[in-house]
Amino acid sequence: MQTSRRDFLKTMGTLTIGFTLPSWVPEADELPGSLQRDPRIRAWLEILENGQIRVFTGKMELGQGIRTAVAQVAAEELSLPLSQVEVVMADTDRTPDESYTAGSASIENSAMAVRYAAAAARQKLLELAAKQWRKPVEELQFAAGTIRWKNKQISWKELLNGKQLQDEVRGNVALKPKGQYQLVGKPMPRPEINRMVRAETWFIQDLRLPGMVHARMVRPPSYGARLEKLDESAVRKQIPGIQKVVVQGSLVGVIATEEFQAMQAQWTLQESVRWTDVQPLPTGTALVSYLKSLPARIERVHEKGQPTGPTTIKAQYYKPYLMHGSIGPSCAIAWYQKGTLRVWSHSQGVFPLRETLHRLLKLPLDRIHVIGMAGSGCYGHNGADDVAAEAAWLAMAYPEHPIRLQWSRDEEHAWEPYGSAMILEAEARLSTAGRIEQWNYTLWSDTYTARPGGDPANLLLARYLDPPIPKKPASSINGGTIRNSEPYYNIPDIAVDAHQFEGPLRVSSLRALGAFGNVFAIESFMDELAEKARKDPFEFRIMHLEDERAIAVLRRLQELIQNERIKPKEGVGIAFARYKNTAAYCAVAARVRVTGNQIKVMNLWSVIDAGEVINPDGLKNQTEGGLIQAASWTLKEQVQFDAQQITSRDWVSYPIFLMSEIPEVEVVVIDRPQEPVLGAGEAVQGPTAAALANALYRASGKRVRDLPLIPAKLKN
Amino acid sequence: MEATLHLRVNGQSHRLTVDPATPLLYVLRNQLQLNGPKYGCGLQQCGACMVLLDGKAQPSCLIAVETVQKQEITTLEGIAQGTQLHPVQQAFIDEQAAQCGYCLNGMILSAVSLLKENPKPDEAAIREGLERVLCRCGTQSRILRAVKRASH
Numbered sequence: 001m002q003t004s005r006r007d008f009l010k011t012m013g014t015l016t017i018g019f020t021l022p023s024w025v026p027e028a029d030e031l032p033g034s035l036q037r038d039p040r041i042r043a044w045l046e047i048l049e050n051g052q053i054r055v056f057t058g059k060m061e062l063g064q065g066i067r068t069a070v071a072q073v074a075a076e077e078l079s080l081p082l083s084q085v086e087v088v089m090a091d092t093d094r095t096p097d098e099s100y101t102a103g104s105a106s107i108e109n110s111a112m113a114v115r116y117a118a119a120a121a122r123q124k125l126l127e128l129a130a131k132q133w134r135k136p137v138e139e140l141q142f143a144a145g146t147i148r149w150k151n152k153q154i155s156w157k158e159l160l161n162g163k164q165l166q167d168e169v170r171g172n173v174a175l176k177p178k179g180q181y182q183l184v185g186k187p188m189p190r191p192e193i194n195r196m197v198r199a200e201t202w203f204i205q206d207l208r209l210p211g212m213v214h215a216r217m218v219r220p221p222s223y224g225a226r227l228e229k230l231d232e233s234a235v236r237k238q239i240p241g242i243q244k245v246v247v248q249g250s251l252v253g254v255i256a257t258e259e260f261q262a263m264q265a266q267w268t269l270q271e272s273v274r275w276t277d278v279q280p281l282p283t284g285t286a287l288v289s290y291l292k293s294l295p296a297r298i299e300r301v302h303e304k305g306q307p308t309g310p311t312t313i314k315a316q317y318y319k320p321y322l323m324h325g326s327i328g329p330s331c332a333i334a335w336y337q338k339g340t341l342r343v344w345s346h347s348q349g350v351f352p353l354r355e356t357l358h359r360l361l362k363l364p365l366d367r368i369h370v371i372g373m374a375g376s377g378c379y380g381h382n383g384a385d386d387v388a389a390e391a392a393w394l395a396m397a398y399p400e401h402p403i404r405l406q407w408s409r410d411e412e413h414a415w416e417p418y419g420s421a422m423i424l425e426a427e428a429r430l431s432t433a434g435r436i437e438q439w440n441y442t443l444w445s446d447t448y449t450a451r452p453g454g455d456p457a458n459l460l461l462a463r464y465l466d467p468p469i470p471k472k473p474a475s476s477i478n479g480g481t482i483r484n485s486e487p488y489y490n491i492p493d494i495a496v497d498a499h500q501f502e503g504p505l506r507v508s509s510l511r512a513l514g515a516f517g518n519v520f521a522i523e524s525f526m527d528e529l530a531e532k533a534r535k536d537p538f539e540f541r542i543m544h545l546e547d548e549r550a551i552a553v554l555r556r557l558q559e560l561i562q563n564e565r566i567k568p569k570e571g572v573g574i575a576f577a578r579y580k581n582t583a584a585y586c587a588v589a590a591r592v593r594v595t596g597n598q599i600k601v602m603n604l605w606s607v608i609d610a611g612e613v614i615n616p617d618g619l620k621n622q623t624e625g626g627l628i629q630a631a632s633w634t635l636k637e638q639v640q641f642d643a644q645q646i647t648s649r650d651w652v653s654y655p656i657f658l659m660s661e662i663p664e665v666e667v668v669v670i671d672r673p674q675e676p677v678l679g680a681g682e683a684v685q686g687p688t689a690a691a692l693a694n695a696l697y698r699a700s701g702k703r704v705r706d707l708p709l710i711p712a713k714l715k716n
Numbered sequence: 717m718e719a720t721l722h723l724r725v726n727g728q729s730h731r732l733t734v735d736p737a738t739p740l741l742y743v744l745r746n747q748l749q750l751n752g753p754k755y756g757c758g759l760q761q762c763g764a765c766m767v768l769l770d771g772k773a774q775p776s777c778l779i780a781v782e783t784v785q786k787q788e789i790t791t792l793e794g795i796a797q798g799t800q801l802h803p804v805q806q807a808f809i810d811e812q813a814a815q816c817g818y819c820l821n822g823m824i825l826s827a828v829s830l831l832k833e834n835p836k837p838d839e840a841a842i843r844e845g846l847e848r849v850l851c852r853c854g855t856q857s858r859i860l861r862a863v864k865r866a867s868h
């Protein structure tokens with residue numbers, strides 16, 4: 001009953017014409033998206049004096065275009081041009097708390113909350129005018145900034161008389177019928193791109209506060225090292241402008257007047273500080289066997305039918321540690337002024353960061369204000385929260401000065417939390433007709449979720465404070481780790497087992513989380529099974545699918561590439577997944593060429609169905625970028641280390657795609673305006689990896705099951 | 717350690733008192749408060765800090781400021797003609813060639829520099845001209861389209 005009511009509410013906008021509505025009132029937990037967190041209209045939007053509106057979202061703009069999508073839905077419901085909508089994002093004093101901007105869920109949660117809040121506002125404004133004029137709502141006309149009846153007109157501002165709407169979004173919310181949309185579903189340019197090309201202030205890195213000073217941290221040689229001796233006088237003698245060296249336990253920071261002074265102080269201290277060194281990292285044994293040998297929490301995370309029979313084909317796949325590798329290293333500004341701490345951060349979650357700082361610094365919540373500002377693309381949990389906490393820690397030690405802390409390239413590469421390495425074992429049995437009868441899948445991975453979320457133990461600095469803040473051991477298998485570990489195919493007997501270890505490197509959420517490794521393995525294995533069953537890869541997948549939308553993305557992909565002429569030494573591979581098995585559907589094809597000692601990606605194609613599309617160009621941009629980023633992960637990347645430390649410390653030791661390596665990309669969006677919106681920003685990564693491995697197999701005859709797909713693995 | 721230096725940036729002369737060993741990037745960002753050049757690696761590996769030195773794209777993160785006193789320095793702020801955007805800037809807007817946008821400074825200035833030398837570059841020349849600039853968001857396909865558009 002609950003579900004059907006909720007579904008009804010979601011699609012109500014398509015059913016309702018005019019404003020006659022069912023009489024039930026939804027419960028708070030039946031409201032769409034983040035309205036469940038805060039159902040007040042005014043939490044999501046304000047009507048300004050000039051008839052424009054200001055929308056509030058707790059989500060962050062990360063380059064994914066959420067700012068524009070949110071503005072589009074609000075403008076649509078209120079019949080305003082897009083330029084009349086201002087968007088305020090992620091600010092603990094101003095916006096609703098929407099936790100993290102993660103999991104490709106911002107359209108589903110934030111944009112839908114704003115859509116309903118805007119529709120409710122429209123309705124309330126109409127009701128106010130109806131009351132004032134004693135006319136039925138049905139006779140009124142709603143227009144940008146005003147409401148009309150015959151030749152009478154009243155502005156929103158006059159109706160509100162200096163106040164904001166006090167109502168909550170409750171039942172009876174009539175959405176604009178989708179057939180009348182002017183903005184939603186149309187490609188909209190993102191206004192911030194105008195600011196970026198003009199070098200206007202947009203990034204946190206560009207924020208300059210009066211009296212701002214510059215800080216750098218001094219890092220130990222390895223994860224577990226402890227500070228032994230630090231001689232402050234040497235650095236003070238050599239470098240002018242040092243304002244303070246802050247030391248607590250093994251955590252060391254330095255504050256200087258000029259940025260270059262802070263950098264020199266960092267280098268000098270890095271040279272002179274003595275640490276008790278440790279060699280915490282495993283070398284010698286192959287990483288795969290080492291990881292498999294670690295103690296692990298083991299759980300059967302999915303079971304269907306009787307997956308106990310013998311299997312006839314088996315393969316093991318490997319996904320290495322990968323890094324986020326933001327182009328702009330993490331940065332934050334913190335200012336402890338008259339007992340209040342203000343922090344500017346590009347964290348994906350300003351509210352959880354505030355909670356984390358509250359526990360770390362023992363400051364009351366209402367004394368901490370975290371303001372979100374765009375950073376360089378982060379693709380998950382990178383150094384953003386760490387640098388913000390370190391800046392806050394420095395600000396407490398050096399009050400009344402705005403402190404800008406900028407991580408270096410070396411720090412970003414070596415200290416960010418990576419996406420865990422994964423080992424993925426798949427086995428199956430085929431029927432004589434070439435159908436999969438049984439599927440057994442086992443994965444080994446560290447967790448994919450270690451965001452602070454209010455707990456300072458997950459911050460980098462927690463390890464170096466005196467006493468350190470101990471990390472709680474994981475109490476369950478992480479949902480991110482097992483994301484997409486269950487195949488989306490119709491197979492009678494399935495078992496999925498997860499082994500979650502605590503690996504040697506610091507890890508957390510990287511775009512697509514476990515789905516990247518899991519889909520790489522599942523879709524590589526599907527290709528191996530198709531070959532065994534002597535079936536075409538498209539047909540083999542389709543014969544195991546029941547969901548029409550899944551079949552539709554594959555068919556559309558098939559059409560898209562059917563006229564491609566494949567040259568010698570080239571191969572085309574395909575893959576499919578539905579992200580989280582509940583979000584966007586995505587099929588990918590790759591064309592790879594193998595020549596001499598080179599593997600070159602020539603083309604990537606993708607077909608994506610994310611339900612109702614708010615901004616098709618935004619979705620395309622995200623998907624094109626996802627294809628290219630995932631191709632770089634797949635062909636080039638793995639975090640490397642020796643016994644002491646991470647050795648991937650810059651763009652030479654951790655190379656990513658260069659312009660000369662970028663393939664042609666083409667993305668087709670299947671828009672389904674009548675369907676609910678589905679998260680899409682992470683749909684394409686897993687299928688891309690498998691499509692590339694499958695293409696490489698066709699081009700070279702060699703099945704490579706270990707990422708990255710480097711030429712050396714084609715030998716033997 | 718500080719000295720008085722003279723710089724020409726975006727057509728204007730500046731007299732500055734700084735440590736002459738300071739890399740140009742930090743002088744542009746901090747003393748002159750310019751947003752265009754960005755810190756990305758400080759190692760001449762990523763191109764985020766690109767500026768034009770006498771019209772040629774160069775990373776600014778390792779060049780000591782004292783060595784560029786005789787050169788004409790142009791940043792992203794200085795390539796438009798008044799309110800008229802440079803065709804490369806306009807092309808990036810038209811192609812919506814950004815995700816996070818952090819790499820745009822390096823991409824746009826590299827393209828401006830390339831088109832000055834070679835107004836009709838082919839695909840290979842465009843790729844080569846932008847090879848020193850990294851983009852992690854995977855926006856390169858749009859960036860290539862934008863530079864092609866600007867060269868038409």
Ligand code: FES
Nearest residue numbers: 756757758763777
């Ligand atoms: S910051 Fe200068 S090249 Fe990276």
Ligand code: FES
Nearest residue numbers: 817819851852853
């Ligand atoms: S658009 Fe984000 S780095 Fe290029």
